[in-house]
Amino acid sequence: MNFYNSSDILETINMIHSENLDIRTITMGISLFDCVSDDTERLCERIYDKITKRAEGLVKTGEDIEKKYGIPIINKRVAVTPVSLIGGGADPDGYVKIAKTLDRAAKALGINFIGGFSALTQKGMTLGAKNLLDAVPQALSQTDALCSSVNVASTKAGINMDAVVICANIIKELAYLTREDRSIGCAKFVVFANSPEDNPFMAGAFNGIGEPEAVINVGVSGPGVVASAIRRAGDCDLSTLAETVKKTAFKITRVGQLVAREAAERLGVPFGIVDLSLAPTPAIGDSVAHIIEEMGIEKCGGCGTTACLALLNDAVKKGGVMASSHVGGLSGAFIPVSEDAGMINAVECGALSIEKLEAMTAVCSVGLDMIAIPGDTPQAVIAGLIADEISIGVVNTKTTAVRVIPAYGKKVGDKVSLGGLLGDAPVMKISSYSPEKFISRGGRIPAPIHSLKN
Amino acid sequence: MKAIITVTGIDGVGIVAFVSSVCAKYGVSINDISQSVIGEYFAMIMVASIDNITIPFNEFVDVIESAGKEKGLVISAMHENIFTSMHRI
Numbered sequence: 001m002n003f004y005n006s007s008d009i010l011e012t013i014n015m016i017h018s019e020n021l022d023i024r025t026i027t028m029g030i031s032l033f034d035c036v037s038d039d040t041e042r043l044c045e046r047i048y049d050k051i052t053k054r055a056e057g058l059v060k061t062g063e064d065i066e067k068k069y070g071i072p073i074i075n076k077r078v079a080v081t082p083v084s085l086i087g088g089g090a091d092p093d094g095y096v097k098i099a100k101t102l103d104r105a106a107k108a109l110g111i112n113f114i115g116g117f118s119a120l121t122q123k124g125m126t127l128g129a130k131n132l133l134d135a136v137p138q139a140l141s142q143t144d145a146l147c148s149s150v151n152v153a154s155t156k157a158g159i160n161m162d163a164v165v166i167c168a169n170i171i172k173e174l175a176y177l178t179r180e181d182r183s184i185g186c187a188k189f190v191v192f193a194n195s196p197e198d199n200p201f202m203a204g205a206f207n208g209i210g211e212p213e214a215v216i217n218v219g220v221s222g223p224g225v226v227a228s229a230i231r232r233a234g235d236c237d238l239s240t241l242a243e244t245v246k247k248t249a250f251k252i253t254r255v256g257q258l259v260a261r262e263a264a265e266r267l268g269v270p271f272g273i274v275d276l277s278l279a280p281t282p283a284i285g286d287s288v289a290h291i292i293e294e295m296g297i298e299k300c301g302g303c304g305t306t307a308c309l310a311l312l313n314d315a316v317k318k319g320g321v322m323a324s325s326h327v328g329g330l331s332g333a334f335i336p337v338s339e340d341a342g343m344i345n346a347v348e349c350g351a352l353s354i355e356k357l358e359a360m361t362a363v364c365s366v367g368l369d370m371i372a373i374p375g376d377t378p379q380a381v382i383a384g385l386i387a388d389e390i391s392i393g394v395v396n397t398k399t400t401a402v403r404v405i406p407a408y409g410k411k412v413g414d415k416v417s418l419g420g421l422l423g424d425a426p427v428m429k430i431s432s433y434s435p436e437k438f439i440s441r442g443g444r445i446p447a448p449i450h451s452l453k454n
Numbered sequence: 455m456k457a458i459i460t461v462t463g464i465d466g467v468g469i470v471a472f473v474s475s476v477c478a479k480y481g482v483s484i485n486d487i488s489q490s491v492i493g494e495y496f497a498m499i500m501v502a503s504i505d506n507i508t509i510p511f512n513e514f515v516d517v518i519e520s521a522g523k524e525k526g527l528v529i530s531a532m533h534e535n536i537f538t539s540m541h542r543i
Contacts, residue, residue: 004499005541006488008541009458009499011541012537013532064512068511068515068532068533069533069535070532070536071536251541255536255540257539258536258539
C-alpha cells in the first residue's frame with residue numbers, strides 16, 4: 001500500500017474490534033448564566049429552551065462521526081453551569097423543579113446523563129448552594145439522567161468540613177430514597193476536591209465559570225488497548241514498559257482529538273479539551289486492574305499496585321499530551337470498582353481493600369469511585385471516608401473524589417447490580433471505628449502549606 | 455478523500471469482483487488492494503477514493519456492510535482520517 005501500511009490499518013481495526021477502543025463520551029458544556037431569572041418557572045423555561053436548542057444536534061452528530069470512522073462513541077452528554085450559581089432565590093423546592101427541567105431536557109435530547117446540579121462550597125456556602133444541597137436527595141431520586149457534584153475542598157481554600165458532613169448525610173439519604181432501585185441515587189452524586197471545570201465524565205461534569213458559552217469536551221477510553229500492548233511487549237524492563245504505554249496512549253488520544261475537532265466543527269462550538277483518562281467498563285478486556293496485573297502484580301491490590309498505577313498514569317499523560325492540542329478534565333486512570341471486571345474480582349478474592357484503593361488514588365485520578373459499603377454505615381464514618389480522600393487531593397494539589405454507595409439493606413459480601421456501564425459492586429468492608437468526635441467539630445481544615453515539602 | 459475498506463470471510467470465487475462492483479455502483483474508485491488467503495480464510499484491505507461518491511459516505515458504510523452480510527463476508531468501510539490521525543504525526 002502506498003501511503004497506508006497494512007499493519008497500521010490492522011492495528012487500528014484490532015484496537016476497535018478486539019480491544020474495546022472507544023470514545024467514551026462527547027460532552028457538550030453549556031453555560032446557563034443568561035437563563036437567570038427571579039422567577040423559578042421562567043428560569044426553568046429558559047434552561048430547557050437553551051439546552052435543547054444548543055445541544056439539538058449532539059446525538060446525531062455523535063452517531064454520524066461514529067459511522068464515518070467506524071469507532072464506537074458510547075455516550076453523548078451535556079454539562080451545565082453549576083446550578084447553585086444560577087438558581088437565584090430559588091428555595092429547595094425550586095431547585096427540585098430545576099432538576100426535573102434538566103432531566104426533561106436530557107430526555108428530549110436523547111442523552112443518558114446531564115451533569116451540573118452542582119455547588120462549589122470549598123470555602124463556605126451561599127444560600128443558593130445550601131438550598132441546592134437540601135434539594136439533592138429529592139432531585140436525584142425523582143430524576144433519571146441528572147448527575148450532581150459538590151466541590152468541598154481545594155488546595156487554596158482547604159477543606160470545608162461542614163460541607164463534607166452535609167454530603168455524607170446526602171449520600172445516606174439518597175441510598176434510602178432510592179432503596180427500591182439498588183440505592184442507585186448514590187451513583188449519580190460525587191464529592192470533589194479541586195474539581196476540574198472541563199471534566200467530560202459523569203457524575204462530576206459541569207461547565208465551569210471560566211468556560212465558554214458552549215464547548216465540546218471529549219473523553220477517550222482504552223484500558224484494553226493498553227493491556228494488550230503490554231502483553232505484546234513481553235518481559236521487557238520498566239523503561240520499555242513505560243514507552244509502550246506512552247506510544248499506545250498517543251494513538252488512543254489522537255482518535256479522541258480527531259473526534260473532538262470534528263464534533264466541535266459540526267456543532268459550531270469551540271473544541272475544549274480531550275480528557276486522557278483510561279476509563280474501564282465492566283466488559284471483559286476493558287479493565288485498569290488487568291493492566292496492573294499484566295504489568296506483573298498477581299492480583300490488583302497486592303504490594304506494587306500503587307507503583308504500577310503511578311507508572312501507568314504518568315505514561316498515559318506523557319503520551320496523550322503530545323497527541324492533543326488541549327488536554328484537561330480529569331486525565332488519569334480511573335479505578336471505579338463496580339465498573340471494572342478486574343477490580344470486582346480483586347475485591348471478591350480479598351486482594352483489594354478500601355484502604356489500598358485510597359492509597360492508589362494518591363497517584364491516579366480520580367478517587368474512591370463506585371464503591372459499595374454496608375447500608376448501615378453511619379454518617380460519621382462516611383464523612384470520615386470523604387475527609388480522608390479529599391485530604392489526599394488537597395495536600396497533593398490534585399483532583400480527588402468520593403462516590404460511594406451505602407447500599408440499603410446490604411452487608412459485606414453482598415453484591416449490588418447497578419446495571420449497564422455502572423456494573424456490579426461487591427459490598428466492601430469499611431472501618432467501623434467512629435470518627436464521630438472529629439467530624440462533629442465542624443469548621444474548616446486550613447489550606448496546606450506549599451513549601452517545606454516532604 | 456479516501457476510505458479504507460476491509461473484507462474478511464471464507465474464501466470463495468468472485469469476492470474481489472463483488473466488492474469492486476459495489477464500489478463502482480456508488481462511484482467509489484479503488485486505488486490499491488492488498489489481499490491474502492490463509493487456509494480457507496480470505497482477508498483484503500482496499501484503499502479507495504471517495505471524491506466522486508454518489509451517496510453520503512455514511513450511507514455507503516451501511517450499504518457495503520449489509521451487502522457483505524448477504525455474501526457471508528464482514529465488510530467495513532472507514533474514513534482514512536482515523537488511520538492518519540493514529541499513525542502519522
